[in-house]
Amino acid sequence: MSELESRIVKSIYPRKSYGLDRQNRFLWFSPEWGRESLAAHGVEFSREKYVGHNFFDFLSGPEAKLVYQALFQVLRRRPGPGLKLTLRCDRMDAKSILILDLQSHEHEELVVSLDYVLIDPYELNSAVPQDWAAPLRMCSWCQDIFAEDSKEWLPIERALGDMFVLQQLPIPSFTHTCCTRCVKIIRGKAHAYPGS
């Protein structure tokens, strides 16, 4: 359990999930979405508003899109135990932490499970002492992120999890580069590129 998870105040809603197809279109929603909608807003959850539509059409801000695109790319490229990370969520009704569990299934389908949890905002602020004035360096090919403090490339889920990066306001910007490992791989494939 992470330091953050150990300081969670309480869960707001039951854990819920949705599935995405390989084009990132919503496939299904777990029943908890309907229960939450009724309990929180007094209205039925409208699945038809989402099913068949692209996940990214419902995100705002290039940084958030970039992070999810990178996570999805990593998941589809590396099926296995999945990814788990905590993100800041600035919902209209409650500032909270979103704990995401992402799993890759057959045919590049993804299952995203999420918990919204409340955390004391003062606790949150004290948990993120870093200054993100400088953009984070992301490898455009493997999506690893360069950790300036340890001077190493980290897998995105570890980098974001370790840095609590998305719990900051504003979300830091990213600059795109090529990590040392991918430089070697890509340059090694030079003969396979045009002209050959």
Add this chain to the structure above:
Amino acid sequence: MHILVVDDDQVMVELLQYFLEEEGISVTTANSPPEAMNRLQHEAVDLVLSDLVMPDGGGCRLIESIHKVQPLLPVIVMSGYGSQDFNYPREQTQGFWQKGGDINSLISLVKRAI
């Protein structure tokens, strides 16, 4: 064929320079829009390949600046973000390449634009 590659990330600049030169294209590089404009004043180039997200005004301002002084000079833009995430003057560019994509497609884009 002579290309100006503009990116604030030196690793990207060197990587792109390597592949373009493999294709027999000569490359000049710049790490910022002001440096790029300075290069354009002193060198004749056939195309500009520029990152969109950079300090000093970024790629969008660079496109506008180039358009004012050399309106016929082809410009290809690139970014790690998606093209739909930017409001850049598309009519003044000859294509978009997403970083992390196939470098083959970038080379094709460059050759088509010139």
